[in-house]
Amino acid sequence: MRKIIFSLIVLLSMSYASYAQCGDDLLKQALKEMGESQYIKDYTIELVKDKKDTKTGYVKFSVVLQSRTQYKFNLANGDTNPEQIILQVKQGDKLEASNMHNGKLYNEFEFICGKTGVYNLLFSFKGGSEGCAKAVQSLVKQF
Amino acid sequence: MLKKLTYLTLIVASTQFFTACTGSSNKSSDSDELAITDSLASDAPLELSEEVIGDVIQNVSSPVEMANLIKSSGVEFSQKILNNTEKVDEYDTSFKRALNLGVYSADLGYINTFDKNTIVVSYLLAIKNLADGIKVGQFFDFNSLKRVATNSNNLDSLMEISVSSFNKMDSYLRSQKRSNVSSLIVTGASIEGLYITAKAIEATKNQDLIDRLAEQKDIVNILMIILNNYSQNESFAELASKIAVLEKAYESVKITTEFSEPKSMEKDGKLVIVQDEKSIVEISDETLKAIIKEIEVIREFVVL
Numbered sequence: 001m002r003k004i005i006f007s008l009i010v011l012l013s014m015s016y017a018s019y020a021q022c023g024d025d026l027l028k029q030a031l032k033e034m035g036e037s038q039y040i041k042d043y044t045i046e047l048v049k050d051k052k053d054t055k056t057g058y059v060k061f062s063v064v065l066q067s068r069t070q071y072k073f074n075l076a077n078g079d080t081n082p083e084q085i086i087l088q089v090k091q092g093d094k095l096e097a098s099n100m101h102n103g104k105l106y107n108e109f110e111f112i113c114g115k116t117g118v119y120n121l122l123f124s125f126k127g128g129s130e131g132c133a134k135a136v137q138s139l140v141k142q143f
Numbered sequence: 144m145l146k147k148l149t150y151l152t153l154i155v156a157s158t159q160f161f162t163a164c165t166g167s168s169n170k171s172s173d174s175d176e177l178a179i180t181d182s183l184a185s186d187a188p189l190e191l192s193e194e195v196i197g198d199v200i201q202n203v204s205s206p207v208e209m210a211n212l213i214k215s216s217g218v219e220f221s222q223k224i225l226n227n228t229e230k231v232d233e234y235d236t237s238f239k240r241a242l243n244l245g246v247y248s249a250d251l252g253y254i255n256t257f258d259k260n261t262i263v264v265s266y267l268l269a270i271k272n273l274a275d276g277i278k279v280g281q282f283f284d285f286n287s288l289k290r291v292a293t294n295s296n297n298l299d300s301l302m303e304i305s306v307s308s309f310n311k312m313d314s315y316l317r318s319q320k321r322s323n324v325s326s327l328i329v330t331g332a333s334i335e336g337l338y339i340t341a342k343a344i345e346a347t348k349n350q351d352l353i354d355r356l357a358e359q360k361d362i363v364n365i366l367m368i369i370l371n372n373y374s375q376n377e378s379f380a381e382l383a384s385k386i387a388v389l390e391k392a393y394e395s396v397k398i399t400t401e402f403s404e405p406k407s408m409e410k411d412g413k414l415v416i417v418q419d420e421k422s423i424v425e426i427s428d429e430t431l432k433a434i435i436k437e438i439e440v441i442r443e444f445v446v447l
Contacts, residue, residue: 031303038207038211038302039207039302039303039306040207040208040306041306041310042303042306042307042310064361064362066208066209066355066358067355067358067421067422068351069208096416096418097416097418098416099414101407101409101414101416106413106414108413108414109413109414109415109416110413110414110415110416111415111416111418112415112416112417112418113418114403114417114418114419114420114421114422115400115418115420115421115422116355116358116359116361116422117361117422118361118365139207139208139211142208142211142212142215142351
């Protein structure tokens with residue numbers, strides 16, 4: 001019985017840790033990395049496999065991006081994520097920008113938007129692994 | 144004793160696990176307590192589902208970019224173009240409260256961009272009052288916001304906290320199947336953003352601002368989709384009919400796309416990507432006047 005109680009206490013501690021690694025601290029990290037640009041919005045990404053699935057999918061947010069505007073996206077990964085978060089900026093099916101570029105993953109990137117419209121931000125983890133992340137969208141400058 | 148302890152530990156563990164999986168969002172399961180009881184209640188079926196309309200609502204842009212562009216146009220800050228916070232007690236229906244919650248939030252974005260922290264508190268108070276009036280005041284920690292707002296170095300933090308509060312409120316409203324309230328908030332914010340831009344154009348005749356106002360054609364179309372979804376409600380229908388006139392005025396704005404070579408560069412380990420498309424806007428003086436006139440009509444309807 002003591003073993004059961006010990007196991008439950010471990011489970012309890014793990015659940016606290018799980019919350020801490022995907023909570024406000026992660027947002028604070030992304031905000032700090034945002035630097036001097038002007039905050040617009042933040043996004044929470046939590047991808048967990050369903051029982052029937054072998055991989056996680058993606059989470060999508062729609063956003064209006066304005067022309068002649070330079071945006072920055074900062075990404076903060078949960079401490080225990082096996083893989084890093086991937087962000088794809090798409091308009092319809094067309095990939096406009098991503099933090100995965102030439103096989104390298106970046107924790108931030110800037111996107112100079114030339115056309116006002118509705119864009120989709122698609123977040124996923126490499127290889128469809130589980131994980132959590134926070135992303136901050138900010139304004140660098142306008143032309 | 145051990146059994147009781149095990150049971151207690153299980154309950155606590157389950158509770159914590161649930162909290163960990165769902166993040167730190169505010170929750171309430173007491174939907175009756177938070178239900179809107181006046182003009183926004185309706186049992187009529189919606190054309191678009193709550194989920195679809197939630198996606199559409201996300202498509203309405205934030206006031207940050209527009210406010211920043213206004214500031215860089217060189218126009219002076221003008222408090223008189225903002226909605227007066229003394230009117231807040233006159234908004235005595237959920238419809239008016241939700242709309243003007245959006246209006247004051249856009250005003251707050253404009254005030255924040257111009258670093259006018261002396262008037263921030265009155266706008267925060269107006270937002271808090273209206274949010275309480277539509278039962279979502281729990282997402283605005285007024286004392287924290289006030290503390291941040293009165294420190295002039297903290298206006299960026301103020302924006303983070305207030306935008307975050309709005310995001311939580313929007314998620315909550317959608318989870319409670321109250322997207323109609325979210326719809327009014329984003330409509331109010333959009334109309335106020337268009338109105339402030341229109342006033343800045345009148346003062347400066349700045350071409351960048353004119354182009355930006357013209358480019359909001361798609362946003363006006365999105366507002367129509369949102370409002371038409373609730374047009375079985377008389378107040379929504381009246382607002383939609385006014386925005387339909389604005390949509391008509393926007394018809395002759397011509398937006399074309401020019402293609403160029405996509406560019407990406409890495410500088411100091413940082414990645415910058417330049418889009419390979421550029422929008423070209425054509426708007427006549429006559430069309431601009433008609434659009435500004437309709438924006439003023441709608442804004443008057445919203446804030447009165």
